[in-house]
Amino acid sequence: QTYRAAYILLNTDEGDYSRKVTNERICEVLRIGMRTIDRVKKRFVEEGFEATLERRPSQRVYERKVDGDVEAKLVALCCSAPPEGYARWSLRLLADKMVEWEYIDKISHVTVGKV
Template sequence: MTMEGDKNGGMEKYTVTLSAEEAEQLQALVAKGTHAAAKMVNALILLNCDESQARGRRRSSQEIAEVLQVSPRKIDRLKRRFVEDGLEVALRGVPSQWEYEHKIDGEVEAHLIALSCSVPPSGHARWSLRLLADRAVELELVEAVSHETVRRALKKTNSSRGARWAG
């Protein structure tokens, strides 16, 4: 893994040089074919960008992009990630650093399930996700919640309105 400075538009040029072990690992990953598509595409990009002596002349990023039907920018980003962070991060991507506080815990979930199984408010034939969300706020189970969050919570517990086995 090396990095060279390049004055083309102020962008740095990253040179991918795979060790024999890394190249073998990527070849095996691609040959097996049971991994996520994005991971396999990343492996193919790295194999095609390899400039080690064993691989000979490599194609340009533009040629690789056309063959693999990805953008040249994706290739540049992947090369940079490989050089800066290593093979594993280049294959899997950078894990999200966002952490969200869950609005619905087990207790609120139980209340929502019980509420969805109860008689709907007058004027309504059944509970809608919006009605459930509004009622959860009225009961002060949560400060605020969207109907989508309610949907995910009910789906997780197999209590979606469309499920035949749900109550």
């Protein structure tokens, strides 16, 4: 995103020593929409050069889905023998068993892998 914003700002500059590049050409080169160019220009005007090149910190608050109790149950499940017909535990199989045994309402294999 930093590269994209810098490219947009450099190519939309209308100074004496710069070539005029159309917004359409920038869209073609970067494979972006006109709204992206407008947002970068607006942020540059309102917040300045440095702010335009830096990523904004996420405002989203992530709620922890797996607490210590669920994590302990997951570890115990991992250490147990896999179900009949399976040679080993997979992340999806662990996630399915955690829900089946009602240790947690829902959990993805990705979350299981992170634990």
